[in-house]
Amino acid sequence: MGETIRLKSRFDGFELAAYHAGVSDARRGGLVLVQEIFGVTDHIRELCDGFAEDGYEVIAPSFYDRIEPGFEADYSEAAIAKGVKYSTETPWDQVAGDLQAAIDALAPPVFVTGFCWGGAATWLAACRCEGLSAASAFYGRRISELKDETPKVPIILHFGKTDASIPPERIAEIEAQHPDLPIHQYPAGHGFVSDRRADYDADSARLARLRTLQVFARNGGGRSEV
Template sequence: MGETIKLKSGFDGFELGAYHVQPGDARRGGLVLIQEIFGVTDHIRELADSFADEGYEVIAPSLYDRLEPGFEADYSQEAVAKGVRYSQETPWDQVAGDLQAAVDALKPPVFVTGFCWGGAATWLAACRCTGLSAASAFYGRRISEQKDETPKVPIILHFGKTDASIPPVRIDEIAAAHPDIPIHMYDAGHGFVSDRRADYDADCARLARLRTLALFANNGGGRSSV
């Protein structure tokens, strides 16, 4: 359904790949969709396609291309270890520059969402990128590392109550630093949006998606009464 395009990073001029898909019907806006540690996988592409069905032109940048072009991991222990290592070797300033290139490639209004490591990158984009209208971050463990930065656009956060990888203290730190930001807690674990993960929860995934679409709709991406 989509195609591969190239983006020129505002960080260093590097050209990275991205999955790009046009909306299936009337356009509601643009959406930057940020990968998990596993890269731009079939799951990320399916999510992009599903948001396109909702009326969004979607770009999912391949943020590990400097380390391994087209990186796309499975869920094996070895792949997870590589994905974690790549996330640690990818500096936030670079990520911000790459994401700005994705935002700039889309006509407004432009939104951003991301999952796991991409959830933290979503927070980063909301704080540093220009041209965004709203953001929705899913189970971003490393958001707490950036809690001293303040989002410039409306943002909502989604976490699982039984997510062992994100201690409650990290969420409390974010809430204390930004008491005005909505934090939605779900009866689920980490990765509850992905049907490839053991913690997948269809009901929680649907509710979080509805909240995300309502946020986008109420900030320029159409009209909503949700």
């Protein structure tokens, strides 16, 4: 359904690849979808295609292209270790510049969502980027690193109650800093949206996706002509 496009980062002018999924019917808006540590995998592309079917033109940048172009990993221990390494070698200022390039490539209104490492990047976009209307961040463990920054657009957060990688105290830190922020917790573990993972929870995934679409709709994501 999608195609590969190129984006020129606002951080350093680097050209990175991105998966682009267009809409075939009435358009609700643009959406930047941010990868997990595993890269722009088939799971991420399927998520893009799904949002495109809902009327969102989607761009999913390949944030690790400077390190390993076209990086895609499975869920093996070695792949996880590599993805974690790449994520720590990718500075937040650079991520913000790449995100802004993706936002700029989409006609408004533009939204952002992301998963795992991408959940923290979604928070980053909501705080630092221009041209966004709303955001939805899924199980962003590293949001706590950025909790002192304040989102400029409406954002909702999604966490799994049994996610061992995000202990309750991390979520409490975010709540303490941003007491009015909608934080939804589900009876699931980390990565509950991905049907490739042991922690996949279909009911939680559906509810979180519904809430995501609702926050987009409330903030400009209405139907218009293509």
